[in-house]
Amino acid sequence: MALDGNPARVRLDARLTLAGVVREFLWQNWCGDPGKFVLGGILGRLHAETALSPPGCDDAASPSTLAALAGWGQPQPFLGAAPVRCGPLPPRSEAPGTGPMFGSDPFWFGPYAGYDETRRAIRIRADAPHTRNGWQIKTLWLVSQHANATVNVRVGDLAQDAQMSVRLSGRYLLQRSFVLDPAHPGAFHDPATADFPSYVYFSRAGCYFVEASWPSGMTRVILGVGR
CATH class of the missing domain: 2.20.130 (S-adenosyl-L-methionine-dependent methyltransferases)
Structure with a gap:
């Protein structure tokens, strides 16, 4: 092995x-x-x-x-295997100035973790920090500036027996629903998009979803998460 x-x-x-x-x-x-x-x-x-x-x-x-260990002496429980094909093939496309991310114009997100195309899952590294909120993964959210509208985002797990939460940069609270306003971005890297850095937390391995809606459309991305 x-x-x-x-x-x-x-x-x-x-x-x-x-x-x-x-x-x-x-x-x-x-x-x-x-x-x-x-x-x-x-x-x-x-x-x-x-x-x-x-x-x-x-x-x-x-x-x-x-x-x-991500934190010296920090307890690190075992994270289970990433499930196989929790849902349909997640949409992926080139985000301006960034590269392939989940979603499509005008909304994208990208976890700083490996993506297993066979399992359709995010693979969390063994040295990812584990906190009381779960495994912590740095994640970038993007909204196209031409959308000229806010994007409402909701996250969660399909089985409703685990937790996924998001802490946007500059905010203390963990959220499972939040609004991304391109008029008030958290960072900039490309004039075509508004950037929103964050940390996302997963309580265990499982199947999770990200839903986003804006005045002219919506998208739903389903991903497995695990080792």
Whole structure:
């Protein structure tokens, strides 16, 4: 069974003291041969090894992963496998000055995560931060300036037993419905669009939707989310 993220690396920029410097890594979901394993570390010209026991098998359909923890010492629960084909093929198109994103003119969004076309799912990396609100993924929302209208957005999960929420840049509250007003963008990168940076949170692996509507139309995107 493959081990995604091996070898894992972290940049160490610290003054070494007698108290030591701690950096932590997380190995999850080993469903392969429970043979002998060795943990090796390299720091400059220094090299050390020690025997290592593999983690348990949480989901045989998901890869085993190794990654530096997003927050040192932060608990990182296991995220299940991304479901396969939660819905129809999600619309994707070239957004001005950005590249392929979900949606089409005048509304797009793009999570900073890998997209698995076979599963029609977003694949969250093992080192993605996990918070009390769920796994955190940086996401950019775009509205075309020529639309000259606000876009109403609603997010959620299809099974209604998980949570998806959004924190737009500059706002404290988590929201499951919000308005994107191109007259008041959160950022700029291209004169043709209004940008709205955000963080999106998923409570677990599952099937999620993004609905957007504006005076002349609407769209609904369904995506799987998981490892």
